[in-house]
Amino acid sequence: MRGVVLHAPGDVRVRELDDPKIIEPTDAIIRVTAACVCGSDLWPYRGVEEVHDQPMGHEYVGVVEEIGSDVTTVKPGQFVVGTFVAADGTCEICRSGFPSSCVDRVFMSEVGTQSERARIPHADGTLVATPGMPDADLIPSLLAASDVLGTGWFGAVAAQAGPGKTVAVVGDGAVGLLAVLAARQLGAEQVIAMSRHRTRQELAVEFGATAIVTERGEEGVAKVKELTGGLGAHSVVEAVGTQQSMRQAIGSTRPGGHVGFVGVSHDVALSGENLFFSQVHLLGGPAPVRRFLPELIDLIWQRKIDPGRVFDLRLPLEEAAEGYKAMDERRATKVLLTI
Amino acid sequence: MRGVVLHAPGDVRVRELDDPKIIEPTDAIIRVTAACVCGSDLWPYRGVEEVHDQPMGHEYVGVVEEIGSDVTTVKPGQFVVGTFVAADGTCEICRSGFPSSCVDRVFMSEVGTQSERARIPHADGTLVATPGMPDADLIPSLLAASDVLGTGWFGAVAAQAGPGKTVAVVGDGAVGLLAVLAARQLGAEQVIAMSRHRTRQELAVEFGATAIVTERGEEGVAKVKELTGGLGAHSVVEAVGTQQSMRQAIGSTRPGGHVGFVGVSHDVALSGENLFFSQVHLLGGPAPVRRFLPELIDLIWQRKIDPGRVFDLRLPLEEAAEGYKAMDERRATKVLLTI
Numbered sequence: 163m164r165g166v167v168l169h170a171p172g173d174v175r176v177r178e179l180d181d182p183k184i185i186e187p188t189d190a191i192i193r194v195t196a197a198c199v200c201g202s203d204l205w206p207y208r209g210v211e212e213v214h215d216q217p218m219g220h221e222y223v224g225v226v227e228e229i230g231s232d233v234t235t236v237k238p239g240q241f242v243v244g245t246f247v248a249a250d251g252t253c254e255i256c257r258s259g260f261p262s263s264c265v266d267r268v269f270m271s272e273v274g275t276q277s278e279r280a281r282i283p284h285a286d287g288t289l290v291a292t293p294g295m296p297d298a299d300l301i302p303s304l305l306a307a308s309d310v311l312g313t314g315w316f317g318a319v320a321a322q323a324g325p326g327k328t329v330a331v332v333g334d335g336a337v338g339l340l341a342v343l344a345a346r347q348l349g350a351e352q353v354i355a356m357s358r359h360r361t362r363q364e365l366a367v368e369f370g371a372t373a374i375v376t377e378r379g380e381e382g383v384a385k386v387k388e389l390t391g392g393l394g395a396h397s398v399v400e401a402v403g404t405q406q407s408m409r410q411a412i413g414s415t416r417p418g419g420h421v422g423f424v425g426v427s428h429d430v431a432l433s434g435e436n437l438f439f440s441q442v443h444l445l446g447g448p449a450p451v452r453r454f455l456p457e458l459i460d461l462i463w464q465r466k467i468d469p470g471r472v473f474d475l476r477l478p479l480e481e482a483a484e485g486y487k488a489m490d491e492r493r494a495t496k497v498l499l500t501i
Numbered sequence: 502m503r504g505v506v507l508h509a510p511g512d513v514r515v516r517e518l519d520d521p522k523i524i525e526p527t528d529a530i531i532r533v534t535a536a537c538v539c540g541s542d543l544w545p546y547r548g549v550e551e552v553h554d555q556p557m558g559h560e561y562v563g564v565v566e567e568i569g570s571d572v573t574t575v576k577p578g579q580f581v582v583g584t585f586v587a588a589d590g591t592c593e594i595c596r597s598g599f600p601s602s603c604v605d606r607v608f609m610s611e612v613g614t615q616s617e618r619a620r621i622p623h624a625d626g627t628l629v630a631t632p633g634m635p636d637a638d639l640i641p642s643l644l645a646a647s648d649v650l651g652t653g654w655f656g657a658v659a660a661q662a663g664p665g666k667t668v669a670v671v672g673d674g675a676v677g678l679l680a681v682l683a684a685r686q687l688g689a690e691q692v693i694a695m696s697r698h699r700t701r702q703e704l705a706v707e708f709g710a711t712a713i714v715t716e717r718g719e720e721g722v723a724k725v726k727e728l729t730g731g732l733g734a735h736s737v738v739e740a741v742g743t744q745q746s747m748r749q750a751i752g753s754t755r756p757g758g759h760v761g762f763v764g765v766s767h768d769v770a771l772s773g774e775n776l777f778f779s780q781v782h783l784l785g786g787p788a789p790v791r792r793f794l795p796e797l798i799d800l801i802w803q804r805k806i807d808p809g810r811v812f813d814l815r816l817p818l819e820e821a822a823e824g825y826k827a828m829d830e831r832r833a834t835k836v837l838l839t840i
Contacts, residue, residue, distance in 0.1 A: 254732060255756050263756030263780045265732070393593060393604070408773060417594050417602030417786070423777070430773025434747060434766030441602045441786030447756070447777050 165277025166218045166482045166499075171209030174483040179217065182281035187232040188250075190285035192224035192242060196305045197276045198473070199485045199497040200246075201335050202426050207486055210428065217274025218482075219499075220246040221308040223301060224280070226289070233285045241296055242289040243459060244282055245451040246270050246309040251287025261287060262448040269448075276482060278501055290455045293463055300462060302470025302498055306340065307458040310496065311469040312451030313424050314340030314401065315458065318348055320422025320445040321397035325349040330375075330386050332411045333401030334362040336472040336496040337424060339369055341399040343469060346370030347461070350397070354389060356382055356410070362495065365471060379406055383413035394419060400446070403427050409436075417441040424449055473498040504616025505557045505821045505838075510548030513822040518556065521620035526571035527589070529624035531563035531581060535644050536615045537812070538824045538836040539585075540674050541765050546825055549767060556613025557821075558838075559585040560648040562640060563619070565628070572624045580635055581628040582798060583621055584790040585609050585648040590626025600626060601787040608787075615821060617840055629794045632802055639801060641809025641837055645679065646797040649835065650808040651790030652763050653679030653740065654797065657687055659761025659784040660736035664688040669714075669725050671750045672740030673701040675811040675835040676763060678708055680738040682808060685709030686800070689736070693728060695721055695749070701834065704810060718745055722752035733758060739785070742766050748775075756780040763788055812837040 165179040182191055198221045206213040226240050236242055249256050249264035256264045268283045282288055296304060303311075314337045323329045329345040331338050334357035345353045346369065355366035358376045366374065375385045387394055393416040400411035403425025411421050412432075423446030437444070461467045475494040477485050478501075485497035504518040521530055537560045545552040565579050575581055588595050588603035595603050607622045621627055635643060642650075653676045662668045668684040670677050673696035684692045685708065694705035697715045705713065714724045726733055732755040739750035742764025750760050751771075762785030776783070800806045814833035816824050817840075824836035 254730070258757045260757035260780060391593070403773070403777075405773075418597045418599035427773030427777040431770040432773060432776070434742070434744075434769025434771060437771070437783070438742075438762070438766040438786050441599060442784075444776070444783040445781075447780030 163278035164479060165274060166479070168206055168213050168216045168218050170214060171207060174207070174486045176480050176482055179277060182279050184228060184230045185281065186283060187230040188284050188286065189230045190226055190233055190236060190282045190289060191228040192222070192280055192282055193227050194222050194224040194275060194278060194280055194501045196301050196501060197222045197499045198305060199489050199499070200309060201337070201489070203486065204490055205426070205428065207490060217277065219274050219276030220270035221305060222275035222280060223305045223308060227279070229285060235286045236289050236291050240291040242291050243304050243307050243455060244270070244289045245312065245455065247448055248283040248288040249452060250284045251452070256287060259453050260450045261452040262450045276479065276499055287452065290459060292459055302473045303462040303468055304459065305498065306469040306472060307455060307462060309451065310336040310472060311340045311458055312454055313337045313449040314399070315344040315454050316449035316451070317341045317399035317401055317422040317424040318344035320420065321399050322420040323348045323350045323397045326351055327396040328352040328354065328390050329397040329399065330354040330356065330395040330414050331399045331401065332356050332407050332414070333425060334359055334366065335401060338399070338401035339365055339472055340469050341401055342366050342371050343369035343467060345397070345399070347467065354386060354395065368471070379410060382410050386414040390416070396420070397422070399424065401425050403430070405430050408432060412436065412440050412442055415440065415442045419443070422446060472496045476500060502617035503818060504613060505818070507545055507552050507555045507557050509553060510546060513546070513825045515819050515821055518616060521618050523567060523569045524620065525622060526569040527623050527625065528569045529565055529572055529575060529621045529628060530567040531561070531619055531621055532566050533561050533563040533614060533617060533619055533840050535640050535840060536561045536838045537644060538821070538828050538838070539648060540676065540828070542825065543829055544765070544767065546829060556616065558613050558615030559609035560644060561614035561619060562644045562647060566618070568624060574625045575628045575630050579630040581630050582643050582646050582794060583609070583628045584651065584794065586787055587622040587627040588791060589623045590791070595626060598792050599789045600791040601789040615818065615838055626791065629798060631798055641812045642801040642807055643798065644837065645808040645811060646794060646801060648790065649675040649811060650679045650797055651793055652676045652788040653738070654683040654793050655788035655790070656680045656738035656740055656761040656763040657683035657736070659759065660738050661759040662687045662689045662736045665690055666735040667691040667693065667729050668736040668738065669693040669695065669734040669753050670738045670740065671695050671746050671753070672764060673698055673705065674740060677738070677740035678704055678811055679808050680740055681705050681710050682708040682806060684736070684738070686806060693725060693734065707810070718749060719752070721749050725753040729755070735759070738763065740764050742769070744769050747771060751775065751779050751781055754779065754781045758782070761785060811835045815839060
């Protein structure tokens, strides 16, 4: 089969790879309908993480082709959305709502899903079947649920976005934009999107942002405070993962408020003193997407939300290299690969 | 009046100070019955914070002598317990349960309460009257409620200690020991105290600890995991404030679990990556003691808890210097000053 590998930093190739096979009785093999390029794929692409001939991709939707003997919740022929972390669904951590920290988790980025087929470990804890074969226009939104929507949603839930709350979102990538959508869906009264890119601002407003803050760092914090009676937002979603964005997120939150941080942290060191005296609740990490997936699929299936709008570039699998390049150069917010 | 000042690091003196006066109509003046030396008083004592002739102390119980014209909830002659942060009780942050981050807060350590009298700003938001004049044997416990009990209690609440939960407590000072007591009162099933001091271990067991872990650092984390099916505790209270203790606390918590950190952080830098992949809830800061004070006073008044047991040295105010020395040399866990 054809699949994407990162040969070396900056060098994306589409190659002939071995077809995946059932290894464990809990596996499924899916034919991938669409996959995408994630902001987190850019870390190895930019050489921040070492890599050599790494199969890429961890977001995917597709059709089940084969299941292992222990799989009971999906069957061949079904269209499925999968999460970017495979989880057994049965351990105490999964049952407590954190399948992305499952004791037997497998990061799908280690498996690779930017390919014609993929082996999905822990199929029962990882895949959710849609009510039927989706219309073509629903595919991007279902694909978004696999990671960026689920991650933005977790950010908003971790930040306790809800009725009566003012929510600020740091980061205007696909995850940040979908955290705006999530905050509104969860009933937030005000949603402040922090962005300085016009097209992303527009999408944030379409997704429900009630205010845009273009300032960053301390100036951004001051602006959020100005919009919240001097106190800071009740809920802040951090969707970047840098030192500056974390400081901006914590600084924008009122004492007793909640920060949900979902940008994969790189070289971030949080001052204990600052955290102590900020007195904010903090929760982050790889999003437990599986917890939200049935609800997200339902919202998409009923066309109540359209998260697929974050994809602003669609390319066939063979042109994956151009997709990485466009993301890296910020010419695209999010790239969908059709397979 | 007589009062304690820290003349310079390591140099505690009892001096003649000006009698306090009502300044704001929301002030009260109290005659201090008892005060204490806090672990956090040791930071300036050890020269970690700069100081010169600083009035000391922020924990206190006493009798109201005079009130400002706007004070309505306490009156002269009443015995009161006060919190270590004065708060207006009316701002949005106070009403949301975080009076220690009140927009008009005054840290009582800036006022000083190791003295015969003290001015209490925001009396209505800071003082709580007891049902009557307490028996002498209740004074230590009521005094503990002013900070160490309230802080340990907040740590346990922030860590979401409760029925069915396994709670680990890092730190065996007065706050850590009272976090053990709090965790049990809140219904925790198992309480693991991390301590290597025999007398403190014994008090932890009296307060409800079900297991003692003497190991520290990575070994301590491994031991807590061994006691919790390999997963880590549901709830961990951090009551020290160092880099090692914070790492130990976060490492001892299962994914999706809760860390309440109440040790005042000094030179702590938390790795964003570690926090991200730990996927724990984090909440800390100066304890919002006022939120818990009515309940704590009630439990003490009914003799259901005896937090005053943490005081293992009692001295008259004039001997305050010896109290600091005993705490600094770890000859005493917690020192009560009678006035």
